Amino acid sequence: MKVIVCGAGQVGTSVARYLSEENISVSIIDPSIEVLQELNNIDILTVQGSATYIKILEASGIAEADAILAVTRSDEVNMLICQIAASLYNTPLKIARIRNQEYLSSKWSSLYNRDNIPVDVIISPEREVASYIAENLSYTGGFDMFSLFDGVAQSIATLCTADSDLNGQPIKVLHLLHSNIPIKIMAIGRDRRTLVPNEETILQPNDVVHFIVKKNQLHDALALFGHEHTELSRLLIVGGGAVGFSLAKHLEHENSDLIVKLLESNKSRAETIAPRLRKAIVLHGKGLDKELLLEANIQATDTVVSVTNDENVNVLMSLFAKEFSVKRTLALVNSDMYIPLSSALKINALIHPHKITILSILKHIRSRRDLKTIHTLPDHSWELMEIQVQEDVEATGLTAEEVYKKTYGHVVAILRDDGVVFADKSIQLHKGDSVAVLIKPQHRRKLENLFASTHQFF
Template sequence: MNVIILGAGQVGSSVAEHLASEENDITMIDVDASRLAEVANRIEMRTLVGNAASPRLLEQAGARDCDLLVAVTQSDQTNLCASLIAKRLFNVPRSIVRVRAADYTAFQELLGEEAFAVDFAICPEQIVCEYIVRLVNHPGVLQLLDFANGAVQLAAVRAERGGKLVGHPIKALRYHLPNVEMRVAAIYRHGVPIIPEGDTVIHPGDELFFLASAGQIPALLRELRPAERRGSRVMIAGGGNIGMRLAKMLERDYRVKLIEYNKQRAQQLAVELTDTLVLAGDATDEHLLDREGIEEVDHFLAVTNDDENNIMGAALAKRLGAKKTLAIINRSAYVDLVQGETIDIAISPALVTIGALLKHVRRGDVAAVHRLRRGAAEAIEIVVHGNAQTSKVVGRRIDQIRWPPGVTVAAIVREETVADEEAASPARKQKRVVMAHHDTVIEEGDHVILFCTQRRRVREIEKLFAVGFGFF
């Protein structure tokens, strides 16, 4: 696939890295030659220096033969203009555009075919904020991801001493929670993936990924780690786009304090945030944190634009008594160094955002993609099409299908027709979650949720679910 990426920032370089590893031909455009060179040193691709919205430069980049345009520069105007030019002049079939300003996303007609001709619009800041809010609402979870429009959730949890199931095999879960339908998709022990079996014993420190119907995650958490209360006090370090959005989303349900270094920005935030206490100061100032009662804070969220400040602020908050700390870290190499040691959760915004992009890049009908383990693994929700003659999976039991190594079928979401008890009422559709077993049969229309510990196997998964003219 020929892909043009506009913007060599964190999002653009992350998209390029992931797409290049999957054998796509990539051309990247940016005004900053040094930034392009830095990305090109890591990734095999073609680069062009200049204005990403220039028709001449887009043509030079190969827009006439382009399959996908990914416009993720820092400028909304540049991204939207480039999408329009790519569609109108070069008939690019698909465009994904980064739009940060709420002014654009509030008026969807601006993004439609008659205006800027955007196929898919993403706002990384909003995606990251929604991700963080889910973690705040579920203390003890390292990742919490939705599938099938929220009908199924995938949670990553680190097992700790004191958890009821720690030291026992996975199959003991059915006796502890007989009414909870769940599936352990993968276990990572000392960073190494383990295919879970019923007799696999859970050790302290194991990182478990399990799927369950929405609402059942808290019961599973209690089996793997000591009980934790949700808490009510949140402190946010950084009043940029993410910090402001987070405060707005959390201030309805939590007592929120926000620390912003820039006094003028702090004054603006104090006017805009009605139920948040805004403080002008340095989030790495021990005396400020102590004065504002850091030992009573349930969640300290470091979301400034500076990785070092986020690491230092979160580490200091943890040392001073904050119960849970979370830091945004743009350099992915830092994430593994600090998570679980000085900081409870480290988040790479690029990895959180990449799933929203990948579901529009994957071949086949992919409903959701989530990167796990800092991008080493992937969870995919793929819709099944075809029949027994045209598909390699339809009408077959899971144990009859030749799955690529490292792939686990975790669950199936199936839409069923349910007759209403009242005869006058029409039948209605409802989703049913089926936890996958060896004898589960895959049907047309199923949403199959897969866990892949080896990202290079993704292409094999896509081919497996592809619909052919005939399969014998």
């Protein structure tokens, strides 16, 4: 498989790194030679220049490309790149990042097709993040959510609270006492590190528990860790930028009973978005203004979501909200420095917009391969992979224990005959299985080779 990446910003370079590690041929185009030189340690082809120039695209190998990803700073350039790829090279998959919400209006949905602007997949980071936050808000106590097996199962994280009956108990007790709610605990975050547990591992208060469960049992599973489901009734959004506004619009459409208030520090922006929201109340002011928060009735608020452009403000806002006894806080951050502190700071979820965008892009590219998804745990120490077992691969017939010995990967769940099976070390892999495997990034290639077809490498 060959992929052309246009734009060597944070998203473009991250996608290129991931794909290169998966033995995919990658070319990346950017006008800046300095930026491209920073990628010399990656096994990719770098091409300096504008991705709208035919000779530059030719140099990148566009004629043989299976997919092109346009993530330059300009929406218009990204659309033009897809147009050139379709018109001159008939590139099968064309993905464009488009930020301007005017281009994304439902009125213009017919614009993006083969006969007009041939973009197969539109990536709107703000809408992706808003949708991700909205899904996290649906499950009390849950965060870092990720769908598996086309939505049949869910990977999710939660804090094991002091009120949970599981505190001080080994994991095997969970399975014995709650066999009607089958879950697979695949990792535990404790003392700023992530460990893979066994049946004898004892759960402790404030453990960050990463587990897999059937989606229709999510609420029941979270309750085991002390998070009884409560319907969200009052929400405060701090920051009325593209993410905050998109989230408010999304929630208005999905939950008509939810009371949403939005704080925006820029008066002009507040006046712009207020009439575009049907129910949400827009207040002008800073989120850290105590008087304004009292006016917004923060003490009666269930959840505060802080999505300003300043990650430090977002984290401080989450801490401030806890002082008003807000049960749940979510903060948007762009760096990793707060990850090891999130539990100590009692922030319920950190939202990483770049990570969400990257995973969305990778999902579309990987959908054309047997390797379907990869989800990285928050501290980046482990990855959750979903791989299809083909007939002519070495993995067929192996037990989970044998897979671990060959790859150091932990088989955690299997989709078989439309049912989810949580793996133990003796379970055997069958042709047609979809397999979820937890593995360290440095061992990923071993796992991919084990599942590689003898006729074609993914």
